[in-house]
Amino acid sequence: MRKHQSINIRQISRNWAEQMGYYRFLENENVTLSELVRSLSDDCEFHLAKRHVLAISDTSEINLQSHAGRLSPPGLGVVGNNTDVGFYIHPTLVLDGESGFPLGLSTVKLWSRAINHADKHQRLALSVAVRTLQMVEGRDNTQLSAQLTFCLEQQQCLSGIQSSVEGDTKKLQNPYPRGCLPWANWIIARLGGWSGYTSGRPPGMPTLVHGLRQFESIFLGWKLALGGLVYTR
Incomplete structure (x- = not known):
């Protein structure tokens, strides 16, 4: 849950x-x-x-x-x-x-x-x-560690998918230091459909919840690939 x-x-x-x-x-x-x-x-x-x-x-x-x-x-x-x-x-x-x-x-x-x-x-x-x-x-507090919400494996997965949710311009790059909670939130919000522009409206709870659901599916696949596990009928 x-x-x-x-x-x-x-x-x-x-x-x-x-x-x-x-x-x-x-x-x-x-x-x-x-x-x-x-x-x-x-x-x-x-x-x-x-x-x-x-x-x-x-x-x-x-x-x-x-x-x-x-x-x-x-x-x-x-x-x-x-x-x-x-x-x-x-x-x-x-x-x-x-x-x-x-x-x-x-x-x-x-x-x-x-x-x-x-x-x-x-x-x-x-x-x-x-x-x-x-x-x-905690979406703007860089003093908070991502460890408060995400385990180390989840943070590794977030690092791996960060480039896929970033854009070509500087405005669409994750502006937060890697490993802090806002850094993780930025990636989750992008997965949830947020525009990524910090000058606009910050991501709300529905966006973060949707992003977390998307991330959970990605994280499951990432763990399967990392461990070489294969599901068979």
Whole structure:
């Protein structure tokens, strides 16, 4: 979900078997909520060294009444109106104290009379949202490393495809230092259909999300070519 910047199982699945695999993962009782929260927390903690941070918490009501026929109401509970099916979520978003850049989620708490796979889905969706928010907020800050959002392999792939999204004129060359977050964002935005002219309107969230989806397909092919893997029926 994080790679594809989507929480729609059908959209992120390449085939029916992969789609079933995602559903089995969400339904697997051995995949606990605490493990998912720990994954989010560990990712956030990785970026906290030697920083002053601001932690912002808020509680939201997740109303799932429109999906009541597809869920198991006894496993959820009711929300504020004491009628609709749903649960409550209380995430803590951690920001850099100086720049305000989002570093991740330190913790996520959920409560209701019971919790099921829909809550797991919600926590994974939060991870996707934080990554996209990082790209939007950090698109002009060259002090931020691309490592905040992209692993080393992904950065190598971005370096390889940079020339393919650059133009012939200086105005259509990536103006940012290699390895910083704006450098990576510029390439992703170009893949998403952005004009590339910094004098114009900066790329918005839909453009970045579309670019990330394009990049994920390119990255998969790049890894296959690098490893010499071949799919056979």
